[in-house]
Amino acid sequence: MSLQEKLDTFKADFEAGKPPYNVPYSVIEVMHRATAELIASGAAAKVLKAGDKASVFTLNDPDGSPVSSTDLLAKGPLVVSFYRGVWCPYCNMELQALEAALPSFRELGANLIAISPQTAVNSRKSVRQNSLDFPILSDTHNDVAASFGLRFDLPDYLVELYRNLKNDLTAFNGDESWTLPMPGRFVIGRDGVILYAEVNPDYTRRPEPEDMLPVLRKAAGAGT
Template sequence: MSLQDKLDAFRANFEAGGPPYHAPPHIHEPMHRATAELIASGAAQHAPKVGAQAPAFVLDDPDGRPVSSATLLAQGPLVVTFYRGVWCPYCNMDLQALEAARPQIEARGAQLVAVSPQTAPNSRRSQRENALGFTILSDSHNDVAAAFGLRFELPDYLADLYKNTFGNDLAIVNGDASWTLPMPARFVIAQDGTIAYAEVNPDYTRRPDPEELLPVLDRLKG
């Protein structure tokens, strides 16, 4: 089953009120509306395209050690995935799919890192609960996400739903009161800093299959 098939099955169960969430029906309209508004805004068009130069970054890993994109690229191509946080089940399924593909990614000489606005303890939780063998970097205030054209502010009605219905207070989860998130995105960056693959989707329930990365990495290796 593809990653998207798994995500679609999860969404169908969630919107039907199935376990373990048993979500009340009234929550779905504002969530659908917020996604539709983000799509209509055209925000995803601001992300860099294939052939553009990727923004350089230095971010801390969960142990507080700085990780530089330049240092990573000196070792080979880099796969960078942006995700919303440990509280997002779609993101966790995405991370698990990437972990399953990690041996194939690394066999092609590339490294894989994830970027999230959440605090270091939540990144450690992400790594633990998803059994990840790759690093999660903390993008405080979504500054690197903004450099990649991915940062957006949640509308007030969605922030209220997250905080008061789901108990996901992003001001606490992210250590940042801005209530911003990155649009989920995935990039392959060649060693010269050029973007060789770019996928951004303002609909957080849609994620590309990690298998798409492999032909790109094969071309870079060749």
Template sequence: MTLQAKLDAFKADFEAGKPPYNVPPAVIETMHRATAELIASGAADRALKAGDKAPSFQLADASGKVHASADLLAKGPLVVSFYRGVWCPYCNMELQALQDALPSFEALGVSLVAISPQTAANSRKSVTKNALGFPILVDPHNDVAAAFGLRFALPDYLVDLYKALKNDLPAFNGDPSWTLPMPARFVIGQDGTILYAEVNPDYTRRPEPADMLPAIRRAALLPA
């Protein structure tokens, strides 16, 4: 089953209010409204695209080890995945799919990192929950996400919903702002050029890991 098929199956059960979710229709309507408004805002169109230069970054992983993009790119091409947090089931399914694809990436000399605004403790939960063999990097205040054009502020009515659902993002992220990154995936060549970019303001839609392979293979053949 493809990643998107798994996401669609989960979404169908979740939005139908099947146990254990039992989500009221009004909650689903609010989530749909927020997604539709983010799509209509054109925010995804303003994110970095293939051909742009990727911003450099230095971020700590869940254990506190700092990973610098320059060091990663010195070894080979880099795949960067931005996601919302371990509280997001769609993100967890995506991380699992990336883990399944990790051997094919590593065979081509490619490094993989995922970036989230959540705290180190919650990033450790991501690693454990999804049995990951690649680092989860902590992006305080979504600053690196902003450099890639991915950070957005939740509308007030969605903040109210999250509070009602006990999804306290400021506590979860250690950041008073109610911001998130749009889920996104980038392949970066060793010269820092973005060779593949997929940004989707609809968090229930994620590209297949295999979609990156043509760009990864091109990057693997390019000289440093």
């Protein structure tokens, strides 16, 4: 089953209120409204694209050690996945799919990192729960996400819903801003130029990890 098929199956069960979710449809309506408004805002059109120079960054891994994009790119192409956090089931399924594809990335000389606004404690939880063999870096305030064009402010009505659902992003992220990144996937060449970019303001839609393999094969062949 593809990643998107798994996401679609989960979404259908969640929105149908099947156990253990039992979510009232009024909650689903609010989520649909927020997604539709983010799509209509055109925010996704402002995200860095293939051919753009990627932002340079240094972020801490779950153990507090700094990880530099410059250092990683010195070793080969870099796959970067921006995701919302450990609390998001769609993100966890994506992390698991990326983990399954990790050997293919490494065979082509590429490294993989995930970036989230969540605290180190929650990143360690993500790594543990999803059995990951790649690091999750903490992007405080979504600053790096913003440099890629991914950060957005949650509307007040969605903040209220999240609080009612006990999904307090200020606690997950250690940040009072109530911002999130649109889920984004990038392949960056050794020269810092973006070779592949996919972003979707609908967080229930994610590209397949295998979609990046042609770009990575080309990068490996070109030695970039």
